[in-house]
Amino acid sequence: MDNPHTKPFPFWEWLIAEIRAQHPDAVFLAEAFTRPKVMYRLAKSGFGQSYTYFTWRNEKAEIEEYLTELTTTAPKDFFRPHFFVNTPDINPPFLQNSGRPGFLIRAALATTLSGLWGMTQGFELCEARAIPGKEEFLDSEKYQLRAWPDRAPGDIVEEITRLNAIRRANPALQSHLGLAFHNASNDQVLWYRKESPDRSNVLLVAVSLDPRAAQAATVELPLWEWDLPDSGALEAEDLMRGSRFTWQGKTQQIRLDPAELPFGIWRVRPAGRH
Known part of the structure; x- marks a missing residue:
């Protein structure tokens, strides 16, 4: 759901309850980058997954602080974080100038800290070209169709494949808790x-x-x-x-x-x- 925080909370409570009554396996992902209280209220309204601030947490202290909040305080009971390493809208500054190792670092953090993670196509190819001064891709797929190759020199396809296999084989990595x-x-x-x-x-x-x-x-x-x-x-x-x-x-x-x-x-x- 794109920007659900701009719609009334009672609407989501009604809509999600109505749909889940007929389709209990439906997944609702809140694509909400807003204040923490609002993000947590959306989770309480029925969203089973949510975007997070992970994309902008790069330093040791801030990563530890954020994950401690998600795993040891009240949100652990109702907020399920989805760690996206990038999105069609967001080309994080860390990835813009860190090269292949930066992509491996962010993939490792996302896949081992959260039970849910995601990426926009091109991440596996270390695509990081940005509009100068902006957190936006130079050739964004928001505005054009792009044909991506299966592999590219210096890609991290094999590492991502291995990380996903490790996640499937280890229940400890299938939740942000523990x-x-x-x-x-x-x-x-x-x-x-x-x-x-x-x-x-x-x-x-x-x-x-x-x-x-x-x-x-x-x-x-x-x-x-x-x-x-x-x-x-x-x-x-x-x-x-x-x-x-x-x-x-x-x-x-x-x-x-x-x-x-x-x-x-x-x-x-x-x-x-x-």
């Missing part, structure tokens, strides 16, 4: 845990927010979440690269290089437990 941010020594590295409701599926994720230079960080493994001592160990599977290893001890070192892969996703469990 999230906790943990300590990382570098303000350019976001380090967090995602878990399924029964904790049978637990992932650790690291994302560099710097698309230009390699970033290293000292991170804490949340061993306490399994009642393990600081000397405990976690078996880890690197879901992007396919390797397996053991993390021994609470403090670990990680390095993320935008020239290779600016993020990592590990499925973990206590060593020796099956």
